[in-house]
Structures are given as structure tokens and as C-alpha cells.
Amino acid sequence: MRIRVLAVLGSLLLVIVVLVSSVLMQSVSSDATADVQVNRLSSLNRFVQVASHASGNDDLEMLQLEMDTYSQLYNEGLLIVVDDRQLISGDIRADDAAVKEIVGAAALNLDRTEIPEISPLTETVALISRPFGNSAQVLGSVTMQVNLEPARARVLQASAFILVLTLSIGFIFLLLADRLATWVLRPLHRLDDSVQLLTQMHQPIPLVEQGPPELRALSRSVSSMAQTMATSRQQQQELIAETSHQLRNPVAALRLRVDLLRMRLTDEASLAGLHAVENELARLEMLLDGVLRLASAEHRLTEQKSDKTDTEVAHPEKPTSAFQILAEEIERQSAMAQKTGNTLTFEADSTSASEDVVWCHEFDLQQMVSELLENALKYAPGTEIKLAVHTSPTTNDIVICDQGPGLGKAELERAGERFWRAESVRGTPGTGLGLAIVDRLARANSGQLIVGSNGDAGLKVIIRLPRAQTPKGTDHE
Structure with a gap:
């Protein structure tokens, strides 16, 4: 949620930064353009005044000298047309198409004194002109090649400063928004943790009162x-x-x-x-x-x-030998098995005693095996009941298989519910709590109860428990 809130606030701040930066840069550009416009029009008018009073060669030579001085000082070209003569200074070229166009417009008594708005991407030069003469005819014109590079550099520098400044302010506001979002959302996360803990572990956690x-x-x-x-x-x-x-x-x-x-x-x-x-x-x-x-x-x-968090598993103080528990339960239930006509067989190889160690409380494991064996003897009398321990790198499976009536697919899904019993065994004494007890005890020891079909007949019940690693070659007492 915090990321989504910051994404929305960041987008709004970015829009604000873009708008503010655009307005400020537009203002800088307009001020720079107006400053250049005023200065160059003043210079243009002065040359118009001088050129309109030039009447002889001496005056024209003085005008040429003043034009050269201006061009050297400001790096801008001048083209003055007077008495059908062209006086040129700087880099301006009379044969340039743009220069011809603006000189022709001046000959028609048209002013071209507007300088395009200066921006970081604008051109480096601009042409302005003004004709002079009397009320009857145009006697000449002054065309100035304005150098916009210094003004463009100042606008670029000011725009970069504005952009950095507005981005910095926007970043500061984003940090403040992050702190505000954290302050508001932290109590919500703690509330979510509390509800999750209450749902999973049925244990409340004290909440620190924070936020609004x-x-x-x-x-x-x-x-x-x-x-x-x-x-x-x-x-x-x-x-x-x-x-x-x-x-x-x-x-x-x-x-x-x-x-x-x-x-x-x-x-x-x-x-x-x-x-x-x-x-x-x-x-x-x-x-x-x-x-x-x-x-x-x-x-x-x-x-x-x-007693455990989501990332850790609580174990008993010492592991338990599933082999030993099964052997003890087979011995304890042997008399009942003889009475019901059952045969108890235990499948285990020679290494089981050192590999079947599980993390489970000994009394809990004894209860689970006892419940499952009593169920098998009760519901599958006169059949063979197989017990086994299957080892994997991380778990050990304690398996009890019988050859009784078994359960259907729909019934297997309900196995483990409290007080539930299959229709086929309603006449047999029982409470419907055996598998429920085993399921709770298995989960209490970080394990799992799996109830399935044993082929064509009977049940296959598995108690899957976390395996405890033991040093190789050691046996349990």
C-alpha cells in the first residue's frame, strides 16, 4: 500500500514540478527576450539616426568605422543601405536569402524589429531591420544580425537551475510524503499482523497506538x-x-x-x-x-x-525415534490384535533405527500411533495391518495400512472432522474423534495427517513429521 500511495503522490508532485518549472522558465525566457529586444532596438535606432544624416563620403567613412567598432564589441553584423550603397560589418552576408528578404521588406518601408522568444533550443542569431527616409520615399535601411548566444546561455543556465531547484523541492516533498505515509500506514500493517496472528494462532498481540x-x-x-x-x-x-x-x-x-x-x-x-x-x-x-x-x-x-513465528519452527527438547514408538505400540496392541484376528507387520530395514528420528513429542507420537492402530483394529478386524516408516531428506512418514472397508473419495475429504463417521461404520462403537485428535497433534508438532486409500481396499494413513538429523552411525536408546 505504501508503494501505491507514494506512486500516486509522486505522480502529482511530478505534474506540479513540470507546471511550476514551465511557468518559471517561460518567465525567464520572456525577460531575456525583452531585455535583448530593448537593447538591440536602441542600437538599431541609433544607427538609423546616424545613417539618415550621412550625406558625404566622410560621413559614410565615420559610419563604417562605428559599424566595425560595434561588430567587434558585440559580435553582431550590420548591413546599412544608404544612397544605393551597402555598408557591411561583422559576419552578415548581403547575398544570404534571409538577409535579402528582410532588406527587401525594409525597401518597402516595412519594419522587422521583433526578436523571437529566446529559449535553450532557439537559434543563435536573429535579423531585425528598420527603414529610414522622408515622407515621400525610403532612402535606406539598417539591418542588424543579433547574436542571441549569450542570452540563450543565460536562459539555459537559469532553466537548469530552476529545474534542479524544483526537482529538489519535489524530492523533499516526496520524502515528507513517504514519512507521512509510513506514519499513517504503520498502524494499518500492525493491525493486519494482529488479525493474521489472531486468525492463525488464536493469540492477540498488543498494539502500540500510533498514527492519526x-x-x-x-x-x-x-x-x-x-x-x-x-x-x-x-x-x-x-x-x-x-x-x-x-x-x-x-x-x-x-x-x-x-x-x-x-x-x-x-x-x-x-x-x-x-x-x-x-x-x-x-x-x-x-x-x-x-x-x-x-x-x-x-x-x-x-x-x-x-510459541513460533512464521519463519521458525519450534521443536521439542530432543527428537523421538519413530521406530521405537511403533515397536512399543505393536507390542502393546498385540493382545488386542490376537483377539480381533489381525496380523501386525512392521516394515523396516536395518538402517531405520538411525534414520527414523523425528521432531515430535514422544507422548504425542505415542497417542497418534495408538489412535490409528486402535482404529485399524476396530474397523478392519481379521485382516493384516502393515506399519512402516519411510524416510526422506526432510521428513519421515509413519504409515499404517489396513484392509478394511475403507472410505470413498467424498468421505476421505471429510476424514478428520470432529464427530464425523462414515455410514459404513455407524454400527461400530466409536466417537468420530480419533482422526481429529491425530490431525491436531500432528499439526501441533509441525507435521501433517494424510488419509488416503490403500489400493482396492482399506485405508492408508500417513503421519508426516519433520526429520531430525542425527550423526551417522548412532542409534537411539
Whole structure:
């Protein structure tokens, strides 16, 4: 915006400079022309007076001497026609076409005494003439070749000075306009930064009140709005977490009462109804647990964003071995895999243990892998589940593939939304929060969750995390 404002102001200043310079240079040119006109007409009239009174050879010789003196002094030629004789001094030539024309006009009793306006680009000489005689006839004429070079040089010098002066003044005003534009626009840039930070990181930044009073008032309003929105978001997160936590107590008490009630009931109908209540309680407990973990993941994401700028990436204190986390999770989930009939396979070569190191909090990575493995065991029972780590120069991909029902193209686009579940798995217990939790945790660690199709059947889920470079030949404990 500053460049556009300066471009507009610069264009206006340039127009003003051109107009002012033109007016001043025109004034200088007119003054120089008038000065030369007055001086040369005075000299021309004096020679007309002398020539009109010259009657003999002596007078003509004196006139010739005075003409030569004038030409040497002013470097201007003279041509005087008197008694059918031509007296010449200086560089003027009688056979020149322009000289013939002006002498002929003088013979017809026509004055030519106007000097063209002098400018830096004007010609260096001009011709003026005046006839003399009596009321009955023209007896002669005086033609003067005016040297305009000195006047043109003065006009050129004055014009250059005017141009430099007006450009300097225009540049000074442009600098002042730049300072003024910076003073006005700096608060707008800070406002834009504050809104961007609030949008991306949900964290307001304090605004220094600068600029005109209107922008200061706007800064105060934006600061107040940003703080209100950040406080509201924080309160919402705390409310969700506290509500989920507080609901655990009545749910636990309700679970205890249901267990006591089961001990007292004996008929099948009552026990069947009680079993349905237990299922709903289990679903509620699962939902509360998922909401708590999602709130924690989103809080981690907000904290991570607020701890880094646009040009830097915040990392944990030490890197984490994806190989080790996957091995631990496979061991931990092996019992559940046997129960569901799944086979867990881990694809890794001999160098994985030294190349799979990622910048990620160990607990976060464990949570993400655990969520994805539990989803695969739940939605793809009795199939093979493959885990792998693919290494690239800058990232490591943790890949979990199953052979379950998978998702359609439209469903893949919605994977990761909170509380969303595919139609094909609505009958399976779940909350629709698993992928949302993994997505938030991955982004909180400067990573990415990618959900795609595993060929003809099943899902291929990738956790892409920044790779941590380790010295060659070292292993992780």
C-alpha cells in the first residue's frame, strides 16, 4: 500500500514540478527576450539616426568605422543601405536569402524589429531591420544580425537551475510524503499482523497506538476485539475440558449404581435393559475420554503456534525415534490384535533405527500411533495391518495400512472432522474423534495427517513429521 500511495503522490508532485518549472522558465525566457529586444532596438535606432544624416563620403567613412567598432564589441553584423550603397560589418552576408528578404521588406518601408522568444533550443542569431527616409520615399535601411548566444546561455543556465531547484523541492516533498505515509500506514500493517496472528494462532498481540487519532481508536478497538476473542476461545476450551472432567464423577457414580442394581436383578428382561444402560454408559465414557483428548490436542496446537513465528519452527527438547514408538505400540496392541484376528507387520530395514528420528513429542507420537492402530483394529478386524516408516531428506512418514472397508473419495475429504463417521461404520462403537485428535497433534508438532486409500481396499494413513538429523552411525536408546 505504501508503494501505491507514494506512486500516486509522486505522480502529482511530478505534474506540479513540470507546471511550476514551465511557468518559471517561460518567465525567464520572456525577460531575456525583452531585455535583448530593448537593447538591440536602441542600437538599431541609433544607427538609423546616424545613417539618415550621412550625406558625404566622410560621413559614410565615420559610419563604417562605428559599424566595425560595434561588430567587434558585440559580435553582431550590420548591413546599412544608404544612397544605393551597402555598408557591411561583422559576419552578415548581403547575398544570404534571409538577409535579402528582410532588406527587401525594409525597401518597402516595412519594419522587422521583433526578436523571437529566446529559449535553450532557439537559434543563435536573429535579423531585425528598420527603414529610414522622408515622407515621400525610403532612402535606406539598417539591418542588424543579433547574436542571441549569450542570452540563450543565460536562459539555459537559469532553466537548469530552476529545474534542479524544483526537482529538489519535489524530492523533499516526496520524502515528507513517504514519512507521512509510513506514519499513517504503520498502524494499518500492525493491525493486519494482529488479525493474521489472531486468525492463525488464536493469540492477540498488543498494539502500540500510533498514527492519526482515528487509527489509534481503531487500534484500541481491534486490540479489545482480539483479546475478547482469545479469552472466549480459552474459556470455551476450559469449559469443554472441565465439563468432560466433571462429568466423569456422576458417570462413575452411575456406573456403580448400575453394578449394584445388576446384583439385585434376577429376571432376564430387567438384565437385558440393564445391559443396554451399560452400553450407553460405556459409549458416554468413551465420548468423554475422546473429548478430553481432543481438547488437549487442540490446546497443544494453539500453544505450539503461539510459541513460533512464521519463519521458525519450534521443536521439542530432543527428537523421538519413530521406530521405537511403533515397536512399543505393536507390542502393546498385540493382545488386542490376537483377539480381533489381525496380523501386525512392521516394515523396516536395518538402517531405520538411525534414520527414523523425528521432531515430535514422544507422548504425542505415542497417542497418534495408538489412535490409528486402535482404529485399524476396530474397523478392519481379521485382516493384516502393515506399519512402516519411510524416510526422506526432510521428513519421515509413519504409515499404517489396513484392509478394511475403507472410505470413498467424498468421505476421505471429510476424514478428520470432529464427530464425523462414515455410514459404513455407524454400527461400530466409536466417537468420530480419533482422526481429529491425530490431525491436531500432528499439526501441533509441525507435521501433517494424510488419509488416503490403500489400493482396492482399506485405508492408508500417513503421519508426516519433520526429520531430525542425527550423526551417522548412532542409534537411539
